[in-house]
Amino acid sequence: MISAQDNLRGAVLMMVSMAAFTFNDAFMKMISAKLPLFQILMLRGILTTCLIALVMLAMGRLRFAVPREDRWLVFTRVVAEAASAYFFLTALFNMPIANVSAIMQALPLAITLAAAVFFREPVGWRRLSAIFVGFFGVMLIIRPGAEDFTIYSLYTLAAVIVVTIRDLATRRLSAETPSMAVTFYSSLGVTFFFAMAAPSQGWVPVDGYAAMMIAGASVMVIGGYICSIMVMRIGEISFVATFRYTSLVWALLLGWLVFGDWPKPVTLLGASIVIGSGVFMLLRERQINRRVAKAAAARPAAGAGV
Template sequence: MARSEPRSDNLTGILLMLAEMALFAVEDLFLKLAATGLPVGQIVLISGALGAPVFWVMARRQGRGIWVKEALHPAVFARNAGEMIAAASYVAALAAVPLGTVAAVLQALPLAVTMGAALVFAERVGWRRWTAILAGFAGVLLVIRPGSDGFRVETLLVLISVAGIVLRDLAARAIPASVTTAQVSAWGLLSVTLLGIGMMLASGQAKAVSGPETIILLGAVVFGTAGYWAVTAATRTGEVAVVAPFRYSRLVFSMSLGVAFLAERPDGPTLAGAGLIVASGLYAFARERRLKRASLVA
């Protein structure tokens, strides 16, 4: 019986991770649909303004406030900056780039986080994982194809978004352990709200939100919030090394939605690059898991 419980927990964690990736893919579809009629700054503002209260309520239920001195911690400011960079560039990318392409480039995120941890925190990364990282970024180059006729400069926005997420995730490690996830999330989304206001003031663009656009934006918030809950539950239920590789299912969901609802047709280089990115990430996960097992045995 003792041996069956971890397998059961891992299966639950895998199912939750798959659900999270599907939910985030649907959120991206809603955001892309919204971006066809609304300015990017307005979408950033609405997303932050609708999402922040959710985590404020969660923090209150945990007996925590958000207007506390910990909000001024330098690591919180750094994380908020990463959140703002990621949000603005990601919405802008969704507005201009096919959904499948955005999803393919985004799959390089785990490799980028590993590289950032090695460079910033001096975490040990062996030559095999460095090779996987380089192979993954070679896959990114296959997807975006700089210098070719198929190159779209807007695709670089996805890379900027990845850089913002890396900054966000690395900065989160330096936030005091006493600060809850709900507090950190509320601060990040409040920062995104302020950024949206600044973008709208700078561009002077604003548009009345129609009924269908309201439904689309609410759908994005509902699916995004549900996805956030699912990833939190997944990482707390199963072993990270077992559950984490299923993050790559987001690519399948996103490409499928792009084909079904947006008439997108990923070309050969995009599919090949996406495959290389995913294969590199899976190898890096497998290698990390093998090293952890070896350290436990030793």
């Protein structure tokens, strides 16, 4: 049985994970004017792939075998990972970090809706309503037709779409496929893709500052991933998942302190709607899961009295 202490530890790990991923974004944005995007992704990919291999070795999970039936899913995940890196970072390099983060908060809503459409996972009218309200919040953030609207808002939406595809592919993987191996192949595939694409943007010498930012981004990515794995093993998922929205708090703070950006009130309103919809959906799912668990526990007892 999951205790309140387990939930607290899970919430802390989720917040640390979100902070690490947001600091990674900030490090990447800080060198966006110094190096081409493809070169940055290639260099970060090399470091990240090596660090993942070391983590696998340290955890005793140096297993790379993937069942035949899962190989296309892993390949799909790699392609989606590369596409999401391109769309997300292109948007991040041209938009305030908080605005990009606010749009990305719609990801849980998009995944739930896509799972209902493609996998026929049950979604009641309350959660479906929350999803559409959340997408209305996204439209407030993007504001198509507004004076400050840019094409890079659509890049962020494209990132949401391809990350949704990535996560749906991950859901279909069998239990025999090691999660660390999937992460390793994703990192390796992204590195290879951008190494092939890097010559198209030219090569810029890497100074000490840029090297430190890339190294810092790599460490943050690995730290965020390790914490996210630990979260899955500690606490009630429907409870700790609500703390993923703390990434927006970090994005707001870093955007203000490091880049001197602060979102407009309508953007903050849209972000609040998206987050509120996501939290409602998670709490509703938690309520349904508890109801199902109680009903399942009551059946043996009812049968015993017959």
